[in-house]
Amino acid sequence: MRFHLEQRVRDYVASGLPPKEARRRANLAFGGLEQVKEDCREARKESHVEAFLRDFHYAWRSLVKNRRLALVAVFALALGIGAATVMFSVVYNVVFDPFPYRDFQHSIVFEVKDLNAPKEAPNRDHYTVPEFLAIREQNKVFEDLIGNYQLDVLYTDSKGTRRFSGGFVTTNGFDFLGVPPLLGRVFSPQDGEPGAPPVFVMNYRLWQTEFAGDQKLLGTTFFLNGKARTLIGIMPERFNGYDAGLWLPLGLYQGAEGISFVVKDPAAIWMLARLRKGVSLEAAAVDLDAILHRFAQANPDQRYPKQFRVETRTLLDFVVGRLKNTLYVLVAAVFLLLLIACSNVMNLLLLRATAREREMALRASLGSSRGRLLRYLLAESLILATGACLAGCLLAYLGLKALVAIIPRGPIPEETAISLNPAALLFALGIAVLVSVVCGLAPALHVVRGDLLLRMTGGTKGGGFRYGKVRSGLVVAEVALSIILLTGTGLMIRNFFALTHVELSFDPATTLYVRVAPAIRAGKAAASDNGPFFAKALERVRNLPGVASATLAIGFPPLGGAGTYITIRGDMGSKKRESMLELCSASYFQTLGLRLVDGRLFSANETNAARRVVVVNQAFVRAHLEGQPAIGRAIKFDALDELPGTPRDAYFEIVGVVSDSKNGGLFDAPMPEAFLPYTIYTLGERVILAKTTVDPKSLLTSVQREIWSVDSNAAVARSGSVKDLVAESAYTQPRFGMFTISAFAGIGLALVLIGIFSVTAYSVALRTNEIGVRVALGARRADILAMVLWQGLRLISSGILIGVLASLGVVRFLAGQVSGVSVTDPLTFSAVVTAFLVVSLIACLLPARRAANADPMVALRYE
Numbered sequence: 071m072r073f074h075l076e077q078r079v080r081d082y083v084a085s086g087l088p089p090k091e092a093r094r095r096a097n098l099a100f101g102g103l104e105q106v107k108e109d110c111r112e113a114r115k116e117s118h119v120e121a122f123l124r125d126f127h128y129a130w131r132s133l134v135k136n137r138r139l140a141l142v143a144v145f146a147l148a149l150g151i152g153a154a155t156v157m158f159s160v161v162y163n164v165v166f167d168p169f170p171y172r173d174f175q176h177s178i179v180f181e182v183k184d185l186n187a188p189k190e191a192p193n194r195d196h197y198t199v200p201e202f203l204a205i206r207e208q209n210k211v212f213e214d215l216i217g218n219y220q221l222d223v224l225y226t227d228s229k230g231t232r233r234f235s236g237g238f239v240t241t242n243g244f245d246f247l248g249v250p251p252l253l254g255r256v257f258s259p260q261d262g263e264p265g266a267p268p269v270f271v272m273n274y275r276l277w278q279t280e281f282a283g284d285q286k287l288l289g290t291t292f293f294l295n296g297k298a299r300t301l302i303g304i305m306p307e308r309f310n311g312y313d314a315g316l317w318l319p320l321g322l323y324q325g326a327e328g329i330s331f332v333v334k335d336p337a338a339i340w341m342l343a344r345l346r347k348g349v350s351l352e353a354a355a356v357d358l359d360a361i362l363h364r365f366a367q368a369n370p371d372q373r374y375p376k377q378f379r380v381e382t383r384t385l386l387d388f389v390v391g392r393l394k395n396t397l398y399v400l401v402a403a404v405f406l407l408l409l410i411a412c413s414n415v416m417n418l419l420l421l422r423a424t425a426r427e428r429e430m431a432l433r434a435s436l437g438s439s440r441g442r443l444l445r446y447l448l449a450e451s452l453i454l455a456t457g458a459c460l461a462g463c464l465l466a467y468l469g470l471k472a473l474v475a476i477i478p479r480g481p482i483p484e485e486t487a488i489s490l491n492p493a494a495l496l497f498a499l500g501i502a503v504l505v506s507v508v509c510g511l512a513p514a515l516h517v518v519r520g521d522l523l524l525r526m527t528g529g530t531k532g533g534g535f536r537y538g539k540v541r542s543g544l545v546v547a548e549v550a551l552s553i554i555l556l557t558g559t560g561l562m563i564r565n566f567f568a569l570t571h572v573e574l575s576f577d578p579a580t581t582l583y584v585r586v587a588p589a590i591r592a593g594k595a596a597a598s599d600n601g602p603f604f605a606k607a608l609e610r611v612r613n614l615p616g617v618a619s620a621t622l623a624i625g626f627p628p629l630g631g632a633g634t635y636i637t638i639r640g641d642m643g644s645k646k647r648e649s650m651l652e653l654c655s656a657s658y659f660q661t662l663g664l665r666l667v668d669g670r671l672f673s674a675n676e677t678n679a680a681r682r683v684v685v686v687n688q689a690f691v692r693a694h695l696e697g698q699p700a701i702g703r704a705i706k707f708d709a710l711d712e713l714p715g716t717p718r719d720a721y722f723e724i725v726g727v728v729s730d731s732k733n734g735g736l737f738d739a740p741m742p743e744a745f746l747p748y749t750i751y752t753l754g755e756r757v758i759l760a761k762t763t764v765d766p767k768s769l770l771t772s773v774q775r776e777i778w779s780v781d782s783n784a785a786v787a788r789s790g791s792v793k794d795l796v797a798e799s800a801y802t803q804p805r806f807g808m809f810t811i812s813a814f815a816g817i818g819l820a821l822v823l824i825g826i827f828s829v830t831a832y833s834v835a836l837r838t839n840e841i842g843v844r845v846a847l848g849a850r851r852a853d854i855l856a857m858v859l860w861q862g863l864r865l866i867s868s869g870i871l872i873g874v875l876a877s878l879g880v881v882r883f884l885a886g887q888v889s890g891v892s893v894t895d896p897l898t899f900s901a902v903v904t905a906f907l908v909v910s911l912i913a914c915l916l917p918a919r920r921a922a923n924a925d926p927m928v929a930l931r932y933e
Contacts, residue, residue: 129450143415144457149817150411151462156469157404159494168486170308172248176345177385184375196337208361211354216243217339218312224785226293233587233785237312238320247311254288254303261319271303276315310484351382396807403814406555410548410818414825415509417544421832423513444514451510459502545829549869552822557877559815560898562808565888575663575731578792582766584758589783601752610776616764621658622748623757628732634709650743661761669701669726680749684722688730690742700724716751737889766791823913830862831917855918862914
């Protein structure tokens with residue numbers, strides 16, 4: 071460049087001009103050396119990096135000077151990014167990566183659906199050994215197939231008898247999941263052959279909690295269900311396959327230990343299969359449907375429905391299907407929260423951009439291009455988003471710990487490890503970049519559009535009024551989004567309140583339950599009579615101080631129990647009838663507050679003699695007797711025909727009708743139910759229910775002592791108050807959804823209030839001069855206060871109206887999550903609108919009071 075300039079000077083000198091004049095003309099002709107240098111530098115790649123870093127430096131200095139706005143923006147974005155990262159972590163770990171097992175994405179379960187049964191009727195997902203063998207040998211769609219049968223295992227040592235969750239699993243069960251043992255070995259095919267030594271495998275948690283992680287335990291002999299077994303392996307911490315603490319090998323030969331000791335060929339095996347590559351769920355269903363239809367024709371005694379089909383589900387859907395809907399609702403809530411945060415920050419940046427119009431015009435007059443200004447403003451947004459990303463990850467780390475503590479472990483597999491993993495951090499980074507562009511682009515375009523030089527003399531007020539509609543629109547959008555979020559929260563709170571206040575026939579807080587497992591000894595007959603043990607244990611519990619009445623049962627009211635098909639003598643209809651079945655003692659009705667409606671209750675003598683009498687509830691009469699007299703009718707229960715030691719093809723006479731009570735769920739209508747004397751079938755576990763006059767938990771030690779006084783080898787499997795049992799079973803998932811969405815709604819409400827306050831405060835600042843004139847002309851402070859509040863109320867009312875209309879459509883997706891209240895519940899909508907109006911008007915009141923108290927002389931001089 072210097073060479074060209076000197077060459078031009080020599081040309082002018084050669085033409086006769088003096089050297090000084092020649093250099094002056096050369097400089098003019100060249101167009102300014104420094105400008106040309108800058109143009110050349112900007113053409114280099116290195117200069118872009120340098121300019122980018124310089125923009126970041128200037129943006130950082132600018133934000134530090136206005137640190138209050140920067141901190142508010144970072145805080146708002148951090149809340150949104152943190153909440154989104156928490157929910158992404160949960161969804162990613164629960165829905166996409168819940169298991170540590172090999173190729174679990176192709177693992178499926180299958181169910182038999184009765185096409186004539188009601189839509190809500192459960193499908194059959196357990197099978198007999200012959201069915202398992204037929205499917206294993208005839209299928210063309212599976213790489214591998216396992217069978218699993220769950221049962222309680224009673225462990226007896228010098229301390230007494232304890233109950234562990236256990237299960238028989240086919241010998242390929244561990245190889246199927248592809249997880250090697252932590253210690254020892256897993257089952258081999260030989261362990262399921264006749265004459266194989268009895269062995270078992272233990273899970274990690276049981277090893278740690280019951281045996282303190284003793285590595286010398288391997289190879290030890292345990293007495294399980296009255297039989298000596300050798301521990302051959304311990305599985306790693308994240309392994310919880312087949313939901314058991316102890317696994318025993320399931321033999322598939324005739325007379326093998328396992329299922330056959332309970333019932334001959336019961337439908338008790340749960341199957342898990344892995345699809346071949348390229349095979350779809352639909353193709354697997356077609357193949358299995360053909361196999362089971364052939365099996366049903368060849369085995370008419372298997373009691374298949376007249377019309378049925380096989381349906382397939384992925385293992386993931388089978389395990390976490392119920393919770394997925396709750397998670398998707400929470401994801402939607404987080405999305406709304408993120409939109410609120412972005413709208414809030416965009417509004418703050420628009421306020422800042424409007425106030426900086428003169429600054430941008432000055433930069434433009436000094437040579438900055440519109441692209442350079444846009445890049446500089448986006449750099450500010452990126453800095454804010456970066457700070458918000460770091461703060462959001464910290465909030466996500468803390469929030470995830472709190473969320474994991476309240477996530478219900480029932481619907482989520484115990485194997486699932488929910489943590490802030492690299493995928494979640496990359497998600498947070500991506501959200502931060504997206505947010506920086508979304509939040510920064512609109513304010514930046516607002517600044518660089520139009521005649522920048524004209525703004526040098528126009529002040530900022532015109533821009534403020536010109537773009538006031540944009541800022542107001544953002545506030546309306548924030549309010550509407552917040553109303554949607556708050557309405558969903560209100561519905562889930564109302565649902566939880568209704569769930570915890572369902573009226574029952576008894577008080578669960580003063581009702582004790584104890585599940586008792588009789589001792590199993592070597593050589594004990596499969597159908598051995600446990601009736602005397604249960605009778606003595608019940609009598610001892612009934613005589614305890616603090617117990618008003620006690621009874622035996624097989625189910626846990628009001629959560630449901632066993633079901634059966636029934637046959638009513640004289641019924642000519644072809645309809646298949648179903649009923650719940652309870653085997654109980656004569657004191658059941660008194661203990662659970664069931665009122666006698668017709669006839670009589672069966673007596674203690676009839677119970678002891680195992681008389682064929684039955685009491686039914688009113689739902690049974692309505693559903694199956696259709697208004698005909700119930701007393702004296704005879705019923706046969708198909709389930710009893712499949713149990714050992716029970717009378718075959720036996721009809722039971724209805725002697726009484728009792729009032730309905732919740733028996734299939736807290737929100738479901740009472741189902742038809744029949745009550746039989748428990749002595750009809752005494753094998754297996756029973757539940758002792760006791761109505762108490764003291765805290766049920768205070769009686770647990772005494773109850774256990776009385777049961778062991780009857781048989782020291784009996785195990786108390788579960789115990790506590792029915793209130794706690796109901797809370798654990800029915801309240802956990804709704805409580806999780808309610809607490810989580812309430813937290814998100816609270817954050818969203820706080821962000822909206824910040825947005826309302828900032829816009830109102832800025833509008834007041836823009837109208838300071840006008841307010842001074844009004845006061846000088848005689849306006850009262852109350853008039854100024856009402857004017858500002860009315861301005862805020864218009865925005866809030868518009869947002870509420872839009873939010874309510876949008877909520878009426880959106881909340882319909884919550885129909886599957888709320889059962890005790892309508893999704894269009896007017897009380898919930900009214901409460902949300904009222905509460906929001908109150909808190910938002912408070913947010914408007916602070917800047918309104920400042921405007922009303924302004925000194926008119928200061929306001930008139932304000933610029």
